[in-house]
Amino acid sequence: MPTDRSIVLFDLFGVIARHQRPGALEKMAARCHAPTEAFTTAYWACRPPYDAGQQSASEYWTAVLRWLSRSVDANTIEELRLTDIDSWSRVDGRMVAYAQSLRGVAEVALLSNIPSDHADAFLAAQPWLRTLDHLAFSGKIKAAKPDPAAFHHCVVAMRAAPTDFLFVDDREENVRAARAVGMNGHVFTDRDELAAVIDTWLPTGR
Structure with a gap:
């Protein structure tokens, strides 16, 4: 009607x-010195609060790096953030x-x-x-x-x-x-x- x-x-x-741009997850995983499969799991598992505006970019990437048992520093977070944004830009x-x-x-x-x-x-x-x-x-x-x-x-x-x-x-x-x-x-x-x-x-x- x-x-x-x-x-x-x-x-x-x-x-x-x-x-998402093909190869982006692999690129970000390499920056973290992590296997792509493990990085992909962390990337998506930590994502919902970030998508819903309950976490900042820094909080999200800190959660991903900690999931992977990687050290957390501002330069790594910013590189990952910018690569991530570019991967969804098309x-x-x-x-x-x-x-x-x-x-x-x-x-x-x-x-x-x-x-x-x-x-x-x-x-x-x-x-x-x-x-x-x-x-x-x-x-x-x-x-x-x-x-x-x-x-x-x-x-x-x-x-x-x-x-x-x-x-x-x-x-x-x-x-x-x-x-x-x-x-x-x-x-x-x-x-x-x-x-x-x-x-x-x-x-x-x-």
Whole structure:
């Protein structure tokens, strides 16, 4: 059923932006003098509080280094932080153009799991993001998907109803969480499939 508003709420990584740069984890593991598998485990196991704005970059990298039983120093932390930010810096130009093109027929917003310092760097490199109707970065709003609080933030901030949203994410667990709070949801695979879904979802005549 058509709603009063049409808001396409995009995930960032795996949809508009690309996943982590290949070889990045290996590069960071080498900087820590750690096996890649052990580093990868520590990198992801320590990540949730950092993504959700409950830890600073320094606290996150301290936790990773301690997990690996490595010494902690400011230079190592800063090198790892900058390498990490760079590893998540690539966008899909075709999807960027598509997201921007939708603004003629719908409101367009973003909900991304991304640490606060990463978000600052991404915004500086991709100023077009500021043209969207709302930006919700987990490290800034203190809630990360699939926590319902992340979706409720968007509903409240945009003064909308959950049914006004079509949430687009490449992870099924996040789409399920969005649907659980009343949003429409689509698991992203490629632009053409998404375009067909959005064309069907938009009210006739938009």
